[in-house]
Amino acid sequence: KQQVAVIGLGRFGTAVARELVKAGHEVLGIDHNLDVVQELSADLSHVVQADAIDQDTLQRLGIEDFDTVIVGITEVLETSILATLIAKRLGVPRVIAKARNELHGEILExxxxxxxxxxxxDTGMRLAHAWSSMDITDSLDVVEGYIISRVMVPEGLVGRRLDEALRADEGVSLLLLVRGAHVIVYPSGDEVLATEDVLVLAGQTEALERFFSGIR
Amino acid sequence: KQQVAVIGLGRFGTAVARELVKAGHEVLGIDHNLDVVQELSADLSHVVQADAIDQDTLQRLGIEDFDTVIVGITEVLETSILATLIAKRLGVPRVIAKARNELHGEILExxxxxxxxxxxxDTGMRLAHAWSSMDITDSLDVVEGYIISRVMVPEGLVGRRLDEALRADEGVSLLLLVRGAHVIVYPSGDEVLATEDVLVLAGQTEALERFFSGIR
Ligand SMILES: Nc1ncnc2c1ncn2[C@@H]1O[C@H](COP(=O)(O)OP(=O)(O)OP(=O)(O)O)[C@@H](O)[C@H]1O
Ligand SMILES: Nc1ncnc2c1ncn2[C@@H]1O[C@H](COP(=O)(O)OP(=O)(O)OP(=O)(O)O)[C@@H](O)[C@H]1O
Known part of the structure; x- marks a missing residue:
């Protein structure tokens, strides 16, 4: 498990910090807003009120001993840029920073x-890439034009065998079949699809689009 | 292909609109800021300057004929909420809206x-779920604690056969091997890993973590 410091506990910083604690990592949250610090004091390993760009305070908090520092501040670019620079100068091996836009991102790099x-x-792009007539709940871009998508099993496929529902010639592969908390990798063709099943499919975006619109 | 209207061309709205145009959909962009409208006029099918909550204007633009409307406004909640309500009252089959936080999201629903x-x-959560010592470039949550992750092939695995690099007992499955623009589904065990290969792996988050830290 790692030690991670999250500087700036906005929506992004808070979400990362909470999920890392859930996964068992040790997380120090830093924010200059006392309300935020109090709100998260029960959820994170440690939370302190401090100024992100006060180098002395960060050193006193032992920032250089952390495996990763996350900077989640974008309203004031100077703060984000200085906090990132200070963390790297103190020797933090990995700094991940949220950017407001491409120019800010370039300065951070x-x-x-x-x-x-x-x-x-990224959320806008992901929404567009997973675009289709089906209700794709999430997707992963593999290469340009080829995605993995996670979908609830379409009603038109319930009760059918996999090798019937997904003929080999369609250019769509079923990677995983999720039934409750149980994940079946490379499901076999004689598996029968049930309601509530979740499919994780891969293919060219057009092939997935054709596959989904053909089920109607 | 679908007809999509994107109301509010901020970072999120612009990213969705551009990617949908790339995928061949017809996209109408709407924003009240003339600079934004001019900047995107070459990239989208159509872009107009209009007020998102002016029902007459939206009707004149034929909003009800669009398959989907996306509302990407969060600075002024009233605008986001009214634009969403107007689109649904005009009969748009699907409205997708960006929320500032959970309360805003509940009102939109x-x-x-x-x-x-x-x-x-979502970006904060995804970053935490794909957390590991390796440089995971993207991930997809399958169920709680089980993810698909896309990684550059680790140096320690280059030149090795797949069935050596990924022993069956580790609880990690290689779903796809990406070599340039070529995607190999269910790669066979005798495939030899090369630099620049990209691996798409699936497994319990802990199993992936163990697999990656074992490669060092
Ligand atoms: N100098 C600072 N020192 C410590 N914390 C700070 C400082 N400046 C801002 N913050 C905190 O960082 C958090 C996020 O800041 P900001 O609003 O700049 O980011 P944001 O990108 O809008 O956040 P979000 O993740 O919600 O989109 C806030 O909780 C804020 O109190
Ligand atoms: N009443 C309105 N009519 C049309 N466009 C509007 C209206 N209000 C805001 N917009 C536009 O919507 C876009 C996004 O607005 P806003 O800043 O509220 O969202 P945001 O959530 O901060 O955006 P993002 O985070 O995606 O950059 C801006 O380009 C703005 O000009």
Whole structure:
């Protein structure tokens, strides 16, 4: 398990911090807003009220001993950029920073951020890539034009065998079949689809689109 | 292909609109900021300057004929909520709206949004779920604690056969092997891993974590 410091507990910072605690990592949250600090004091390993760009305070908190620092601040670019630079100068091996836009992202890379995330842009792109007549609940871009998508089993397929529902010639592969908490990898063709099943499919976006619209 | 209207061309709205045009859908962009409208006029099928909550204007633009309307506005909640309600009252089959936070999201659902997206929260959660010592470039949550992750092939595995690199007992499955633009589904055990290969792996988060930290 790792030690992670999250500087800036907005929507992004809070979501990362909470999920890392759930996964068993040790998380220190830092924010200059006392309400935020109090609200999260029960959820994170430690939460302190401090100024993200006060190098002395960050050193006193032992920031250099953390495996990763996440900077989740974008309203004031100077704060995000300085906090990232300070963390790298103190020797933190990995700094991940949220960017407001591409220009901000480029500055963060130049001052040493190991990874820059763009929540609004990436969520917009993911929504468009998983676009289809089916209700795709989530997707992963594999290469341009080829995606993995997670869908509830369409009503038109319930009760059918897999090898009937998904003929080999359609260019769509079923990677995983999820039944409750049980995940079946490479399901065999004689598996019969049931309501509530979740399918994880892979293929060219057009092939998936054709497959879904053919089920109607 | 579908007809989609995107109301509010911020980072999220612009990203969705651009990617949908790339995928061949017809996209109408609407924003009240003239600079934004001009900037995107070359990228989208149509872009107009209009007020998102002016029902007469939306009707004149023929909003009810669109398959989907996306509302990407969160600075002023009233605007997002009214635009969503107007689109549903005009009969748009699917409205997808960006929410600032959970309370905003609940109001959007109550006024008829078919789907609500939370870019900052979801990106934060995805980052934490794909957390590991390896550089996971993207991930998909299958069920709680089980993910699919896309990684560059680790240096320690280059030159090795798949069945050596990934022993069956580790609880990690290789779903796809990506070599340039070529995607190999269910790669066979005698495949030899090369630099630049991209692996799409599935497994319990702990099993993936163990697999990655064992490669060092
Ligand atoms: N100098 C600072 N020191 C510590 N915390 C700060 C500082 N500046 C901002 N913050 C905190 O960082 C958090 C996120 O800040 P900000 O609003 O800039 O980011 P955001 O990108 O809008 O966040 P979100 O993740 O909600 O989109 C807030 O909780 C804020 O109190
Ligand atoms: N009443 C309105 N009519 C039309 N467009 C509007 C209206 N209000 C805001 N917009 C536009 O919507 C876009 C996004 O607005 P806003 O800043 O509220 O969202 P945001 O959630 O901060 O965006 P993002 O995070 O995606 O960048 C802006 O380009 C803005 O000009």
């Amino acid at each position: 130049r001052v040493g951020a190991d990874r820059v995330v763009y929540p609004e842009r | 109550r006024v008829g949004a078919d789907r609500v997206v939370y870019p900052e929260r």
